[in-house]
Amino acid sequence: MAIISIKSATKRFPNGFEAIKGISADIAAGSFTVILGPSGAGKSTLLRLMNGLETPTGGTVHITGETLGKANLRKTRSHVGMVFQQFNLVERLSVVTNVLTGRLAHRSWLGSLFYLFRNEDMEIAQEALARVGLTDKAWSRADKLSGGQQQRVGIARALAQRPKVILADEPVASLDPVSSEEIMMLLREICDRDGITVVVNLHQVDLAKRFADRIIGMNSGRVVFDGTPAELSPLALQTIYKRDEIEDDTNLDLALAYA
Ligand SMILES: Nc1ncnc2c1ncn2[C@@H]1O[C@H](COP(=O)(O)OP(=O)(O)O)[C@@H](O)[C@H]1O
Ligand SMILES: [Mg+2]
Structure with a gap:
């Protein structure tokens, strides 16, 4: 059963920039999902759509069967815990x-x-x-x-x-490798033992592969990969980390180094 359901969501910011260009995804209850992608891909915006911190300009987001909207924001948000990069x-x-x-x-x-x-x-x-x-x-x-x-x-x-859900936005980006490992293990354990659905934004391919049930790969506001860690081929990685005008050059090299 999907605990979070995103239907044809788009997000255009007031400055005209479209950070989410039509994404549909169902997050299964009790699963551990990693949203993987280079900086600027739209990972944080997607996560913020999932708990109503951002409102989609098109499409809808549903949590535990309810459509996120002004009327039920407080209630639906109470089901969703957030974990941040800077704590x-x-x-x-x-x-x-x-x-x-x-x-x-x-x-x-x-x-x-x-x-x-x-x-x-x-x-x-x-x-x-x-x-x-x-x-x-x-x-x-x-x-x-x-x-x-x-x-x-x-x-x-x-x-x-x-x-019911924990959304973690780059929870290990400010930590050393050993602490990163420990935090990812803890989140995984919370998913497995407590049955809490976990969605983690990451830019580290190795951590995504090791901890996720499912990886959603993003590039420029679109989902360009959706599958298991085993299905994440070098070609899929290239698609996720494909550079365009705005991306910085280190992303692809980094991704391939871990592939
Ligand atoms: N409030 C905003 N107004 C305009 N553009 C934004 C805003 N927030 C984010 N963006 C842009 O949307 C894109 C996606 O941002 P973000 O979701 O933070 O990506 P990620 O988390 O993958 O690095 C980036 O190009 C970013 O500059
Ligand atoms: Mg981000």
Whole structure:
């Protein structure tokens, strides 16, 4: 069953640039999908369409059977946890307070305004921290942690939301190779054990091949490949990393080095 369904979506920004040029894709519940492509391909825009941070200029996006729109944005978004490249933590706050902010999606606006959390929220937050192996860091200031640990906090915050889907936009782009590996393993495990659907944007071919069930390859706002890691041939990689006017020259070399 598709938990996210994108139907003929386009996204033209106010400046006239069309970043998404007609994409249809169904994301199966419980699957681990990697959206792969060079910088500028439209990966972040596609991910933002999936949780309503951007509105499509054409087509529709459906989450758990509901069409994303103004009326149900808050509700549908509460099913979707986000993980970011730069972690997006409140650096001066404690780790556990950062995780608690993941509960805000389930609180009234008044509760949100005053950061009113219930005991139940604290239990959920502590549970999420245990899930990512950071129980002992709960009361540390977020900015005292390493990059890999900060990203674990970002994942715990998403988990505290009790989401059906986690969307991760380049979650390892700011991390060293060992931490990158650990974060990808953690996301994979969250998909396998907790049954949460995971969609990860990546530009690293090797990580996509190793962790994904399915790879959606993008180039210039279009899907140019959709298949399993085993189906990702060198030719398919060339299509994904095909340069055009705006792409930088390192993309194809990088892709082929990993092929
Ligand atoms: N708000 C915006 N206004 C105009 N162009 C944008 C905007 N956001 C992104 N773009 C452009 O859309 C294209 C795709 O961007 P993005 O989705 O961030 O790609 P990726 O995540 O694959 O690097 C890029 O050319 C980018 O410059
Ligand atoms: Mg991006």
